[in-house]
Amino acid sequence: MSCAAHGPAPENRSIPWQRALSDEGFRLFFPLSALHAALWPFLWVALWGFDLPLAGEIAPGVWHAHEMIFGAWGAALIGFMTTAAPEWIDTPRPRGRALFVLAGLWAVGRLAGLLGAGALLPLSALADLGWITLLALWLCRMSWQRQSTRLISFICWIAALAVCGALARWAMLTGDGPMAADWLHRAGLVFLGLLGLALARITVPVTNHVLDPSEETSPFRPHPGRMNLGPGLVALALLGELAGLSPAVSGFLWIAAGAGYMDRMAEGFVGREVVRSEILVLMGAAGFAGLGLMGLGAARLGAPWGEVAPLHLALMGGLGLGVLAVFAIAGRFHSGQALGFHWPTRLAFGLVALSALLRALPEMGLIPWPPGPLHLLAAVFWAAAFGLWLWDFWPSLRYRGIGSEAR
Template structure:
């Protein structure tokens, strides 16, 4: 009997094995500490509002790790190239973790070192994808290179604001980074939604019954890009409001494509459609708030970023976590429970501020933070045995 490989060798075999658990741990712990333990204050923050660190760590901490895991796993599969293994992945882990040292307690003194580390991995991702695209002589990855480059530039803008103590600059960079992540979400959902839906409709993979209209594929990311460009150009709040509403409608159009018969009730389809639904409704409400609706824009943003983006990330964790460890659909019960907990967390965070529900008892947003942490911990508990087990020789991808 051959010896079982070391855990580091198993985790270093593929990006998702290493970064998805890290992303889940960070997503579970950071908001809970911020809300419940620290009471919306961070012990190391002084120059800038603690809320900016909170937004930064959600975007570049939790979602950043998820993005690294996704890119280092999906790009080799999409391009039919060798995946990154071992040392390159652990270097990326080190850079990502170094960036979290400052954000964990909002330590202004560590902002320089943390910022450099974050910028290194942020710019490494588009360079990696561009290098793969160049070697394969393909333009199919050009959109991904563009979005990743935009994320790196917005991350640099936010970090410059942190380093200079300019709260407005940091806030602008974080807002633009959030839009870029929503654009990436739209791009990823368009890319993975078709094969997942076809697999649900025909598990034998002999046919491809689901073929959405090709003109809709880039509608949502294109409109999010227009909103981002308008924000950068300084267009009026009314103009960006209507553009944001249009982007939200494009996400809802993606939801309509999820109606594929009774299989639309499958957890895999519901999670992907639900991600578009929450992102789209959130963007619609952001636009409404800018046009004078009686609720804060931050509540609507939480619906898009916690609900839409969070559910999309968790859906990718659940689906790719099966396929890349040699396990078939359907999703395990724990994944469905995690989806429900995350949706409840997003609603508990956003609906009271939108005036749709009374505030729950207890400290502000403590219920939302607890449900959010539970969602990622439930997924991690169920999937850790899969991810920490050596890859089967005949296991495919997604």
């Protein structure tokens, strides 16, 4: 596909750095998310060898799961919601102090996980619960003021994320590692529900823009009853787990949920434009999520692999590609640029996919183990992916299209 020229379009204007970071949520939180996603897993694998300097009762793997879900993906969630939600219901976006308060709480929440410092757990737990609660309350307030129901589904999923996070932190505070791992497992699956909602909102306008750049027509119109099929089936499977269904029944529910995401992937076949990277990355996010959930279900039905590998397929491949797609698409649109990714971003998509495959498939016995230390190659590709996107995006962080300041 042809790419737009590197850097902002001629009609864009520059804004000062300090103003840029507080102007829209994506300008502050997308880089924070990318840095955390790139550095934390790499340090954990390459520098600390799957350990943490101050880890005690809580296993380092539990810290790792928490930091990826509430650290890397948490910052992405804040940036996405504070940027997209005001547009969906036509309200002013949060700026300045409001964004820095959320960023401060998020940063304090990372203190304990950086080194596995159990002594900082209470402070970090309160900070994480603080930003999730503030985000949910802000969405509720906007919905009430506009008498809109468009944000209700996101509010419910974010509330579920808050519950999972609070219970995981409580388990960590009491030294109950297995309970913490269970609730973090559920928190990751809740994030997959949020991914499905985001894909439903993003895929339609992006696909229509690709099919008709003039935006005079809307040739892509997915079936409304299937737009949120994946998240709905994830919710059903999670409720089944909480109800104590047998592994076999929950396995079938997770296979059904995975099929819902595969259905979302199939909607990307829109003709020859399917080869556009904007379409492929959205299809890939849904496809990895679907395959991972189906692999999870198969594990509970007796497949010869555990649950950890397919979960990584869903959470690294599905969420990783989905988050990068949001970064790239929203980053270009909100900095006044047309669709069309530069080579570093397109390479980043491929590296995330490769990293997820290298992390999951050898453990599932589907490909040989790669050379070198365990999971190091996957961690290197993963870090390079988010670093490449950030390097590509950074020059345009200070730019936005003329007229966007009206919001």
